[in-house]
Amino acid sequence: MVGMTSNEQAVVARLDAAAMLAQVEHWAAINSGTRNLDGLARMATVLADAFAVLPGDVSLIEPAPVESVAADGIVSPLAHGRHLLVRVRPDAGRRVLLMGHMDTVYGADHAFQTLHWREPGVLVGPGVADMKGGLAAMLAALTAIEAEGGCALGYDVLINSDEETGSLSSAALIAKVAAGKVAALGYEPALADGTLVGARGGTGNFSIVVRGRSAHAGRNPEEGRNAIVAASEIAVRLADARGDGLWVNPARIEGGGPNNVVPELAVLRVNFRPRDAGAIARAQAVVDRVTAEVAGRRGVSVAVHGGFNRPPKPVDAGAEALQAVIEDAAGSLGIAVGWRDTGGVCDGNNIAAAGVPVVDTMGVRGGAIHSSDEFLLVDSLIERAALTAVTMLRIAARLPT
Template sequence: MSLTALETAAVARAAASPMLDRTLAWSAVNSGTGNLAGLAQVAEMLADAFSTLPGEITLVDPAPAERVTVDGRVEAIAHGRHLVLRVRPGAARRMLFTGHMDTVYAADHPFQAIARLPDGRINGPGVADMKGGLAVMLAALEAVEASSIRDFGYDVLINSDEETGSFSSNALIAELAQGKIAALTYEPALADGGLAGARAGTGNFSLVVRGKSAHAGRNPDDGRNAIVAAAALAVRLKAAHGPRLSVNPARIDGGGPNNVVPDLAILRVNFRPALPDDVVRARTHLDSAVAMVSAEHDVAIEVHGGFNRPPKSLDAGAEKLFGLVRATGADLGIPIGWNPTGGVCDGNNIAACGVPVVDTMGPRGGAIHSADEFLIPDSLAERAGLSAVTILRIIEGGLA
């Protein structure tokens, strides 16, 4: 299938967008998930940029979220506001486009500068993940809006907490996903252009172990060692690790002077279930391990956390959407392949709502979440054109 005149015009319009300038400007402002001032500044910059699209932009307050501190207390987490744009909400056919404004680099992280590398790549915090993706999204939507097609609507969500699990935006994602025929999310593609297909889910837990303190020399047996119990719990949980369920006991907080039996420890553990049944299996194993260790070590264990991103499988709807993206790529001379991954993103949550989603529609890049993060600038126009034509084909019934 060759490109239509409408599609050809959309590709040219997308390529003319100032994507690189936007990416560099947005990446120059630190917007680590905990940097509320930086997030507020980037949110205003994004609201201004996305105002080129029709519809109403709002900055939505984050939902309450909490964490367990190193001393076992549960405290609220402050998050930035989430940007939402609603375009033609009354349209019969509507799509969802999502991205995130936060990065993994805190305000005091040493990686803050943007540099052009000798081979043409751009190194900088968030240039690929995902300030570049937001620029691609906007360019594609501007190109579609410049066409004559108006019998569709869409919502755009750019949240402020994706990098830490979207705990304050999960409900908003679910709300906006309702009734959508498809969704595109702008996480970066791999450097070779590959996309993420099926994704594992994730669950993060903080297990607060409360024992009893005692003198380590005079009466140690009167104590109940929370560190030992937490370690036993970590070993028992790790026993469930396998091909379909990754279990990673990541950290134990607690303890004190060498001459005191510790009465508090917090075990942090991550689960990566491949399939929905594995979520049930993981939760059952967790509950069983907590009960056994509590009894064996005579300690109390509080379980905080949950499975915040369900596994994302490629069902029939997702297969059809991936097929459309691949065919569109072929018409544009862009080979498109995809592979399963253990990584997670908001695409997991969208798919859990029954909406087909491709969640790596951003530019090509790599080494994300490190000081070597890079963007391939030429891929901005490439991926914006891919998105624009994909959207036009979905609007014209390409998923029917």
């Protein structure tokens, strides 16, 4: 531990690898898929109890309203779980956000529900890396800091229930809690070799509802207005708009019926991946233009639902300064750190959009996330908890207000 203060050494010495592992095993045994509201309620209660050891206020926040477009084109409310917020030293002059999520991609009916050891030190299970391992490392670091007398920083811990589906019910809460923070740490898993994510692209999801007119496909097809054809034309034209920092993925068309009926309804699902704010503006303009032109030419009505829920996350001067603090902390701990940009998105995008420097892969090392082979490298629990602890102490000492 080169160049560490006595306080930093004392905090790291308090970390308990066995206790963290037991916590991960307990939490990963609770199914908390984003749509499993009962499982999320149980998970939120368990996490609230666990984080109550910190010297702050613990609350469960109701989700914001979210609408969903079904395959029949009907728009209806979509229920979400509550979000956990812990506020420690809210009156401190300098405050940090620690961001995590309790939901997983594995629903209550998914086949992947149990944990097993792939080999010594490699635990396989739903959410062990993404991100129940990260939550355990985060909590252990904060608990150790407080046990050694705390630090000059105040902080909020926000753990939402819908990150895996775009944080639609928590986006406004993230922006509110992030406001004014000097830095933020997120607990998405690092890569297995310890690489952290730097810049991220953005994302937007759209459901485009096309309504035409049904008719007999043989007797009077000219009186029909084929919604499937119109939706397909929109899909092709949007796909052709990719390039210059924008990727477009028309993912699904729902609708239609018997072969002898001109389909009157289609729902097109499209995902956009913009590299920068300019690409978002271009994509929105393309959506507006293409849907209007196809509606006019095909004699259909088109309703566009959705939007760009996660803007791109660049690495600006503030993020570079935070990365430097993390690299310094890692060096003192003997941890190798590398950086890689990605097109994947997470709540780090939302935090950066609030003007707060963020590094969002402070979680455990692991891999195969979102699959039935998801694994956690168990020795990374104490490693990443130590990295968080030392980083927090050095943010308190070094980052400007």
